[in-house]
Amino acid sequence: MTLNINEIRKDFPILQRETNSGARIVYLDSTATSQKPVQVIEAMNEYYRRSNANIHRGVHTLAEEATAMYEGARERIARFINAASSREIIYTRNTTESINLIAYSWARANLKAGDLVILTEMEHHSNLVPWHMLQAERGIELEFIPVTEEGLLDLDVYKTLLDRTPKLVSFTHMSNVLGTINPAAEIIKLAHAVGAVVLVDGAQSVPHLSVDMQALDADFYAFSAHKMCGPTGIGALYGKSSLLEAMPPFLGGGDMIKEVKLRSFRANTLPHKFEAGTPAIAEAIGFGAAVDYLTKVGMKEIAEHEHAITEYALERLEEIPGVKLFGPAADKKGGVAAFTLEGIHPHDVAQILDQDGVAVRAGHHCAQPLHEKFGIPATSRASFYLYSTKEEVDMLVNGLYKVKELFG
Numbered sequence: 001m002t003l004n005i006n007e008i009r010k011d012f013p014i015l016q017r018e019t020n021s022g023a024r025i026v027y028l029d030s031t032a033t034s035q036k037p038v039q040v041i042e043a044m045n046e047y048y049r050r051s052n053a054n055i056h057r058g059v060h061t062l063a064e065e066a067t068a069m070y071e072g073a074r075e076r077i078a079r080f081i082n083a084a085s086s087r088e089i090i091y092t093r094n095t096t097e098s099i100n101l102i103a104y105s106w107a108r109a110n111l112k113a114g115d116l117v118i119l120t121e122m123e124h125h126s127n128l129v130p131w132h133m134l135q136a137e138r139g140i141e142l143e144f145i146p147v148t149e150e151g152l153l154d155l156d157v158y159k160t161l162l163d164r165t166p167k168l169v170s171f172t173h174m175s176n177v178l179g180t181i182n183p184a185a186e187i188i189k190l191a192h193a194v195g196a197v198v199l200v201d202g203a204q205s206v207p208h209l210s211v212d213m214q215a216l217d218a219d220f221y222a223f224s225a226h227k228m229c230g231p232t233g234i235g236a237l238y239g240k241s242s243l244l245e246a247m248p249p250f251l252g253g254g255d256m257i258k259e260v261k262l263r264s265f266r267a268n269t270l271p272h273k274f275e276a277g278t279p280a281i282a283e284a285i286g287f288g289a290a291v292d293y294l295t296k297v298g299m300k301e302i303a304e305h306e307h308a309i310t311e312y313a314l315e316r317l318e319e320i321p322g323v324k325l326f327g328p329a330a331d332k333k334g335g336v337a338a339f340t341l342e343g344i345h346p347h348d349v350a351q352i353l354d355q356d357g358v359a360v361r362a363g364h365h366c367a368q369p370l371h372e373k374f375g376i377p378a379t380s381r382a383s384f385y386l387y388s389t390k391e392e393v394d395m396l397v398n399g400l401y402k403v404k405e406l407f408g
């Protein structure tokens with residue numbers, strides 16, 4: 001079944017607005033953050049209007065309603081990624097915090113000087129800097145799976161790195177610059193065969209692909225609500241319960257404890273052990289509404305739609321003299337098109353496109369080492385989601401011809 005794009009676009013109020021200069025918004029920056037459907041906005045609004053109270057703490061009607069909504073969302077998020085249990089879903093602020101939770105709790109309890117962590121050259125800073133910090137503190141070793149010219153991970157090098165029995169393999173399921181969809185199941189299986197634990201950065205995959213925790217067999221998987229039609233300020237860490245149970249808590253405070261004495265505490269059970277303090281309640285409810293929305297539209301249909309848009313976009317962008325695209329062909333990537341336009345700085349490209357309402361991101365997209373690998377400081381990046389259209393791709397392409405004209 002194909003998406004009813006006109007109906008879908010009606011769900012996103014922001015797509016109906018214009019810029020200050022009267023141009024229609026052409027939002028091609030969903031990789032940075034997606035737009036939010038009215039169903040998510042209303043769910044959060046409704047919580048504040050009808051059920052606002054703190055959770056897990058009260059027996060009154062509002063507290064019970066708020067708790068049920070907060071925990072109900074967790075159940076639906078667990079189902080969305082096919083986790084074995086909702087106890088395996090820890091609410092965090094975002095992907096970055098989920099990865100840091102592993103670096104602080106699991107890694108500090110399990111890694112010592114000389115232990116090897118394998119990352120890749122296409123990681124977002126969120127999956128690099130926490131490991132740099134641990135390297136400085138503990139003396140762990142870091143190795144990187146190289147990225148080929150085509151924008152794929154070099155699995156032959158990965159296999160040789162595995163001979164050094166890493167303790168952790170941590171990689172992005174989908175690159176936010178190249179769009180590459182990495183063969184996660186294969187990478188995980190190979191890591192497990194040498195006894196390594198695996199953390200997957202799912203910031204770009206969960207919003208766009210159907211992911212199944214039990215089939216993938218990842219040990220930890222991190223993602224953010226705001227990239228998948230949900231609000232900012234909330235994300236999740238999936239973890240196998242056996243690993244989460246063995247880990248020390250991350251942040252200490254209310255809600256994450258069973259009992260506190262003056263000189264000691266006993267940690268709470270999962271998932272609360274990792275959720276200290278009053279959480280982002282409305283945002284969790286919005287997160288639940290976002291997975292309901294995506295489920296209703298259909299993840300398979302969303303992926304197919306994005307594939308068609310990406311194929312079209314790559315074709316049209318390739319036509320433009322001076323455009324250089326980064327990343328593999330459409331069949332190996334998600335809805336991301338990063339490119340340079342010869343002789344013109346990506347920031348200038350983005351700024352001129354904005355005059356016609358076309359929103360793209362320019363810069364290193366928090367993947368500076370990847371840009372260095374390709375010998376460039378920055379790219380312009382157009383990215384697509386369930387509400388993107390071929391007409392919007394055409395507007396991007398027209399805008400790029402205009403940029404070229406302006407810069408002679």
Ligand code: C6P
Nearest residue numbers: 031032094095096124126176203224366
């Ligand atoms: N990438 C982009 O424009 P947070 O900020 O924690 O929600 O997500 C971090 C993150 C981690 N991994 C990957 C692969 C990502 O793409 C991102 C966020 C945005 O590409 C903002 S820098």
